[in-house]
Amino acid sequence: MTVRARREPLLVRAGARFDCVGDGLCCSDIHAVxxxxxxxxxxxxxxxxxxxxxxxxxxxxxxxxxxxxxxxxxxxxxxxxxxARIGAQLKPTPCIQFPYALTATPSGGRISTQHRCTCRTLGQLPPVRAEAAKPCLLDSDGELKPEHAVFDEVFWTRNEPLSFAEYSAREAGLIGSLLEGTKLTTVLDAQPFPTLEAMSWSEVADEMLDFQGPTRAAFAARWFGDAIAFLSDRRERTERGRPWDDAFERAGERVVDPVSPNEVFGDWIADEIWAMRWTRFGSLARARSELATRLAIARRIAGWLDISSPKQDNISAAEAVMIVDVIGTTDAWEQVQEAFPEP
Ligand code: SF4
Known part of the structure; x- marks a missing residue:
């Protein structure tokens, strides 16, 4: 029997929270809209x-x-x-959709959220609701539009294919542990910075540091390159400012009860796993290694930002996640992902 990828029912990841409060960071050159x-x-x-x-x-x-x-x-x-002047539903499709994304699976459409958005990562936020997200995920014909589809064979490791039902049961335990926000490296149980196929980490760092121009996306790439250069070669960091600091400080005013950096990172990784875009590259074991690498990069960047108080520590973790989420969607990082070995 062929098991199809379905768009409905819509499924929301436990613990996912979001509310658009108009911070406007997503309307900036952290990415192409x-x-x-x-x-x-x-x-x-x-x-x-x-x-x-x-x-x-x-x-x-x-x-x-x-x-x-x-x-x-x-x-x-x-x-x-x-x-403001014409109507929310007449905004361009990517603006309506952001930060939601949809993955069709044998159980239904998984709604995920991207974390390059302060309205997703900072402050007290309400749970994601399928009814609120659904209108954002429709195409111009009124159909739910998945960006990715997963069928009934998911590789936990390269030698261990699972049915989607078996995968989901195991994944629930993994996501639950990530959301506890402790010992993320132990939960991921994967090696960061493995030896890449056909490229070195020094080359990856140099490519990121070569991103030129004043856009926020280029700044993000250079922060990312600095972190790789430091972690893989112990190279000194290049001094630079934070062109997005105004947005984060403004959004940070909403933070009255700061959460730990590990809670910010665990929430982000849980969404990365839940969205299942990683199935394009191979097994979950490989994805865990890629996520362990970006987690190490995010922790390094957060440490370079302001961690002078629990609130600033929370804001810096969210800013670091924004950077690794922006770079995680670039063609340059996609090539690196293809070079990750299967453990
Ligand atoms: S059109 Fe889209 S990107 Fe531009 S300001 Fe409106 S919501 Fe932001």
């Missing part, structure tokens, strides 16, 4: 002839960012102008 659909482009071009950015030689159109502020051309003091 796209890919825009043809309908998005037509609507945006009716509003402004400078709204859409089409890079020569690239398939996808993305929203134009202002070079002076590093923010979307529609972003202002009061937040998104389209949201």
């Amino acid at each position: 796209g890919a825009l659909s043809d309908e998005d482009c037509q609507m945006l071009e009716m509003i402004s002839e400078d709204a859409v950015d089409r890079h020569e030689g690239e398939d996808a159109a993305v929203l134009m960012m202002r070079s002076d502020t590093g923010r979307c051309v529609f972003w202002g003091e009061d937040g998104c102008a389209i949201h």
Whole structure:
């Protein structure tokens, strides 16, 4: 019998929390806001002839960012102008969807959340609800649009295929341990910085440090490269500022009851596992090694930021997660992921 990947029922990961409070970090050049659909482009071009950015030689159109502020051309003091003046549901599709993502599985559609967003990582937040997330996950035909699909064979290790039901039962224990927020390295039980196939960690660090330009995404890449260079070669860190510090300090004002950095990191890793995008690269054992590597990088970056009080420690952990989440979605890191060995 063929087991199909289903979009419904919608499934929410235990402990996932999110509320858009309009911090606006997701509307900045920490990433390209796209890919825009043809309908998005037509609507945006009716509003402004400078709204859409089409890079020569690239398939996808993305929203134009202002070079002076590093923010979307529609972003202002009061937040998104389209949201305020035209309506939330008429924003471009990627804006409506962010930070939600959908993975179709044999049990239904898993809703996950991305953590490059202060509205996801800082302060007291309500639980993610499937009814609230569903309208954000529809395409222009009103259909649920998964970004990834998983079928009825999941590799726990390269030699241990499991049915999806067996995998889910084991995964529940793993995610529960991650959410306890203690001993994350022990829970992951995987080697960070394994020997890569056909590239070295020094080369990966240099490639990240080579990201040029004033965008927040380029700054994130250089922080990431610094952490790899320090952890793999003990190279000194390059001095630089934090172009996103205003957003984090502002969002940090919501933090009245700080959580530990390990709770921030455990929540992020739990979503990375729950989203199952890692199945594109191989087994969960391999994904655990990749996550152990990004966890080590995030901890190094958080340690370089302000950890002078429990509140600042909480904010710095969220900022470090933002950086590793931004870089985790780049083509450059995808190539590194392909070079991870199967343990
Ligand atoms: S269109 Fe609005 S929601 Fe989308 S990136 Fe621009 S300001 Fe943000």
